[in-house]
Amino acid sequence: MRVGVFICHCGNNIAGTIDVARVAEETRKIPGVVYATTYMYTCSEPGQEEIKEAIKREGLDRVVVAACSPRMHEMTFRRTVEKAGLNRYFFEMANIREHISWVGEDKEFNTRKAIDVVRMAVAKVMQNRPLFSSSFKINKRVLVMGGGVAGMQAALDCADGGLEVVIVEKSQSIGGMMARLDKTFPTIDCSICILGPKMVDVAQHEKIKLYAYSEIDEIKGYVGNYQVKIRKKATYVDWSKCTGCGACMEKCPSKNAYDYFNFGVAPTKAINIPFPQAIPKKAKIDPNYCRQFTKGKCGVCAKICPTKAIDYEMKDEIITEEVGAIIVATGYSLIDMDMLPEYGGGRYPDVISGIQYERLLNASGPTAGHIERPSDHEEPKTIVFVSCAGSRDKSIGIPYCSNFCCMYIAKQAILTKDHISDSQSYVFYMDIRSPGKGYDEFTRRAQEEYGVHYIRGRVSRIYPKGKKLVVRGADTLLGTQVEIEADLVVLATAVISNKDAAYMAEKLHISYDTFGFYVESHPKLRPVETNTSGVFLAGACQGPKDIPASVGQGSAAASKILALFSGETLESDPAVARVNINACVGCLKCVKTCPFGAIKEKELRDGRVVADVIETVCAGCGVCTSTCPCGAIQLQHFTDNQILAEVNALCLI
């Protein structure tokens, strides 16, 4: 065996705290190693060339690169050795950067650790076997979870690229948060006027199938071949008959239902269509408020409906769809105002959230676009906006910035002046975050042209005084306390992940961070991929972001899938489990433990029963390998021998 080892300086990242020359020198003493060298940047083009040339020149048949994490560059170097004629699995990486040079302070300790880690990688690579992928057919359909602006963009781009798309939207209509906004920064164009046509495109696109008021129950399979169980929740209205005329909504006697679409600004009817531009524009009954459900009698809507669409007996329906890739675009939520008791949201009716204010501004909102105080329906003259209401506040577990509040506060303050010309708006802020194109100009316009008064400091307390609310806070620029008597207070409540975010992540086998936002494959270079091949991210489910960024990610995710689906087949990962039928005793313990049902029993010609792995289904976890009492089923590339070789290379020295 002829192993070559390439030790990377990574500029000073590695060579600064590891004596790489000494690592090379020690490495040359390892039996099997015939060549060891150091290089400034091994991953650079000349660095990779050097590996290829050395393979030819030195007749190397195994390669170890000691550099950064294999999660970063294992693929890069596998391709390099393959180009030089080696099987790509005759390669191992020793992680001497993330695990050594960046975390260890002492050069001597670091160098010794690097020598050990290289020795382990050499031991492993000497046990490696060539592996070959096979190709499998893919189902070129796409599932988009969430029909907000990010999901819609992704769906339209996939469909325009010729792929069939299935959208599963949890609520009654697509559109997400953007459908609730009045105008959008930084251009102040009407939100629904730019979103509405996109929603119609989604509805009318021949390649897009939409399941509204539906959720994912189960996801099975792997990239190229997923089976998805979709639960169409009961709406108690047969949507194939409902024309969206709204007659039921008009006549429904139950007038105090919670309005989810309007964030409870005003009540709605127990049967309702959430907003005029809803897609699909169909009615749904809320059984928590419908008298037929709560009192057992009513039936008004059933009588009034001209198409006889009402069905109080409707049950959830389960549908299975087969797809090859998934885009997760499930968006975000906002904290409840009662998490901020010092501001009195929820207790005082005239303290409302930014999204509620957005509905008051909106011409198709519950007040038809007239700004009025919820308490007495009077027009407010003094309005105070409180930014970072919950955001950047470690004490309530939200240390991060919600990204778009500074901008929408400026927008709402500008719109307030447009609506009520003799009003005065105040903004309490920690600092103004407006780094986008045209954004800083926008927040300046609010101050300079619209006379919005910005006060730098936090609000400590809000309390009622007669019909007014006293907002008490600090002005840190003037170093004084300020008190403003306001008619209406708007809180920019913090962005949080959806309640079911973690639960969905577990179904999808993707990771989420401490706050429930989904984790991308690489924070800079793979922003829409996840670590699960075939699953992509778009929009605010990955972290708070505004509309332009969400749309950009939606398109990016679609382009990744169009590339993934550009051929008819995909290459399988050959690092799957393999059974040695001579050692297998047919106990079938592995069949029971495999989380993917990838192992079946097989009868040999002599009648003996053994385990048999379905290669395309095996995900490569290796649970079976540690289950088998006979060592008969071995996960390729992580066999017992390979792992023990590493253990022994470290311990038996």
Place this chain on the structure above:
Amino acid sequence: MSDIAPKELKIVGFLCNWCSYGGADTAGVSRFKQPPDLRIIRVPCSGRIDPLFVVKALLNGADGVLVSGCHPRDCHYSDGNFYARRRLEMLKRLLPFLGIDDKRFHYTWISASEGQRWQQTVTAFVKRIHELGPLNLKEEKQS
């Protein structure tokens, strides 16, 4: 790191690729300093870890073994870490019968974003092993 003896001990870490190995990488990228004793072996999933690996490591010269996988329910392969937990818990109870203090073995769950938690885990475990000192199988059996 003044509380750690000048010579490093031999500590093996078995980390699943998707969560904990990523967490150790995150700690690296964030430059969260750690004692130098640990050497990491990457496995696809904590469910791939055969308790025998841990035993072999300890019998062959390691002074401590640390295993880390994804948080329960967050395993990249659904249930791998549930199998791991069952096996590793058994192992923990078995070690004293082999004459090994079970404090020399620890398993935990760390996600790819928990760089700081990785730093704390490594630091605490290395400290513990230094307190126990090098593993001397004969001595440990007698005590």
